Amino acid sequence: MKEVTKMMDGDKIIKRFESLAAGRAEWEGLWQRCSDYVMPRSGLSNKTTQYMFDSTASLAIQRFGAAMESVLTPRSQKWHSLMTGFKELDQDPEVGYYLNSVRDILFTARYSPEANFANQMTEAYLSLGVHGLAVIYVDDEPGQGLRYQCLPVHEIYVAENSVGRIDTVFRLYKLTARQAAAEFENLPDEILRDAQDPSRMENKHEFIHAVFPRQDLYPGRARDFRSAGTAPVSPVNLPIASVHLARASRMVVRESGYRVMPYAVSRFTVAPGDVYGRSPAMDVMPDILQVNAMMKTIIRAAEKAVNPPLLVPEADILSAFSLKSGSINYGGVSQDGKQLVIPLQSGGNLPIGLELIEQGRTIINEAFFINLFQILVDTPQKTATEVVERAQEKAQLLAPVMGRQQSELLRVIIDRELDILAGSGAFAHLSCPPALTDSMSAPVLPRYETPMARAIDNQDGTAILNAFQAMAALAQFDSAILDIINYEEAGRTIWRAFAAPADVIRSKEEVALARQAASEAAEEAQQEEQAKQALAALPALIESGQSLAAAGDKLQGLEVNDD
Numbered sequence: 001m002k003e004v005t006k007m008m009d010g011d012k013i014i015k016r017f018e019s020l021a022a023g024r025a026e027w028e029g030l031w032q033r034c035s036d037y038v039m040p041r042s043g044l045s046n047k048t049t050q051y052m053f054d055s056t057a058s059l060a061i062q063r064f065g066a067a068m069e070s071v072l073t074p075r076s077q078k079w080h081s082l083m084t085g086f087k088e089l090d091q092d093p094e095v096g097y098y099l100n101s102v103r104d105i106l107f108t109a110r111y112s113p114e115a116n117f118a119n120q121m122t123e124a125y126l127s128l129g130v131h132g133l134a135v136i137y138v139d140d141e142p143g144q145g146l147r148y149q150c151l152p153v154h155e156i157y158v159a160e161n162s163v164g165r166i167d168t169v170f171r172l173y174k175l176t177a178r179q180a181a182a183e184f185e186n187l188p189d190e191i192l193r194d195a196q197d198p199s200r201m202e203n204k205h206e207f208i209h210a211v212f213p214r215q216d217l218y219p220g221r222a223r224d225f226r227s228a229g230t231a232p233v234s235p236v237n238l239p240i241a242s243v244h245l246a247r248a249s250r251m252v253v254r255e256s257g258y259r260v261m262p263y264a265v266s267r268f269t270v271a272p273g274d275v276y277g278r279s280p281a282m283d284v285m286p287d288i289l290q291v292n293a294m295m296k297t298i299i300r301a302a303e304k305a306v307n308p309p310l311l312v313p314e315a316d317i318l319s320a321f322s323l324k325s326g327s328i329n330y331g332g333v334s335q336d337g338k339q340l341v342i343p344l345q346s347g348g349n350l351p352i353g354l355e356l357i358e359q360g361r362t363i364i365n366e367a368f369f370i371n372l373f374q375i376l377v378d379t380p381q382k383t384a385t386e387v388v389e390r391a392q393e394k395a396q397l398l399a400p401v402m403g404r405q406q407s408e409l410l411r412v413i414i415d416r417e418l419d420i421l422a423g424s425g426a427f428a429h430l431s432c433p434p435a436l437t438d439s440m441s442a443p444v445l446p447r448y449e450t451p452m453a454r455a456i457d458n459q460d461g462t463a464i465l466n467a468f469q470a471m472a473a474l475a476q477f478d479s480a481i482l483d484i485i486n487y488e489e490a491g492r493t494i495w496r497a498f499a500a501p502a503d504v505i506r507s508k509e510e511v512a513l514a515r516q517a518a519s520e521a522a523e524e525a526q527q528e529e530q531a532k533q534a535l536a537a538l539p540a541l542i543e544s545g546q547s548l549a550a551a552g553d554k555l556q557g558l559e560v561n562d563d
Helices: 010-037 056-072 093-110 117-131 177-183 189-196 285-306 350-367 370-377 384-423 451-457 459-475 479-484 487-497 508-562
Strands: 080-083 133-141 145-150 156-160 166-176 204-213 240-246 251-258 263-267 445-448
Touching: 010 117, 010 156, 010 166, 010 204, 010 240, 010 251, 010 285, 056 117, 056 285, 056 350, 056 370, 056 384, 080 093, 093 145, 093 384, 117 133, 117 145, 117 263, 133 384, 145 384, 166 177, 166 263, 177 189, 177 204, 263 384, 285 350, 350 370, 384 445, 459 479
Parallel strands: none
Antiparallel strands: 080 445, 133 145, 133 263, 156 166, 166 204, 204 240, 240 251
16 A cells, blocks of 8 residues: 655645634633633743732642542552453453553553653643643653653644544644754754854744644554554554644644544533633632732721821821831820821721622632532541442532543543553563454453542442341341342442452352362362261271170170080
């Protein structure tokens, strides 16, 4: 099959970029306002706190980011396993062992110090809370392995496919001439001249990275990670096109491709007709602005109360007046002792202002789910059943938001990770079981095992435990009612519901073999016990036999005498 080697048209890339930029323009002002009042360092400009008079939103976004990490990608646990979604395959012990081994290799690579996964995911969650959009670029760094980068929203331009999934990402970024010369071999003359001039090599130039589905891709190019590396495929023929070009000259400086999407783009919530997401900060921006304005007023009022304006009868009475502690001022009282300098009491009602501010702070904290996240990360002094029930209640409220992050953010990241690691031979030493090899169409899917996922998934386990309690009460009247319970299936359901390790529980075949071995061992033990009892009784039998023989001889002698 003939390979495609023709370079992309830079003019077409620029035109598409300009179209995406026009569609994004209406969001840029809103993003900047959210940055100004919630997290100034995330903005494109004015990265200072000059607009902030209240820190409620800035503290809430930090707690929001930490809580999102705790319920989605906690660093202290392996927050997902791998499965196929086919019951027969997932119950196969060999398949389970293989996928667990793949998962362990993946987590080791993901959380290596060079990968920088945890820090970049925290930045992604903060971006979701502020701008409603998070972008993680999963790179294959030569000699280093996986590398993660959370990109600022003002660099990203996106488009959806027909089913509402983001399949096109354009990134506008800057490199110095020196960096560009080290990164690309094919550069415009002006950048090459800057790179060779010590006085201009730090001049920055704009580049565009365009990633989108390749329109002329051949069928069958996308491959499963289990077979990655088995057939050479030119990068320019891979399903996802990757084009870097210098914006000013419209010159393509690199063209390649990906098997899977390298950009994981997630939205917090999406309104009908929108491409970019909406954030908790956007939802309560009126309250954030109001609280900041009221706090500014309260600060001014408090300053007036502490250091109030002075009322004087004449313009020059304060010409030699000192407000220092312990100072002596002449002319401040009349001859009859009347005070001539009086502080102005504005009569402002500070308690009402503070009450309104507190109401606004409560609304802001609720918008960032602070109260809902608390139950999922805390361990209150309650029974296990109460904790599970409360966690399920909160998780059901969070499920729509968390589900989007699992599908748009984490799923894309995991697919990209598996593709990179498989291509690098990280799984080559593992023996793929025949059942999985024969079912190459079976997907490899993540099964999330975070606190929130467990709260949703363990409903069956909780129902079984509650049913056991009710059945125990009925069994007091008739114990035969317990015969209707299939204890083995109940145990397996509870095991899965509470996300216990799959490689610890035995398969049905292993259980059958264990029961057969136990039965045979019990039968052997019974036979050994019978042999021991027979051996112990042998002396008595021998003695009894000797006595019987002596009695027989005596009886025979008596019969002879009678004769």
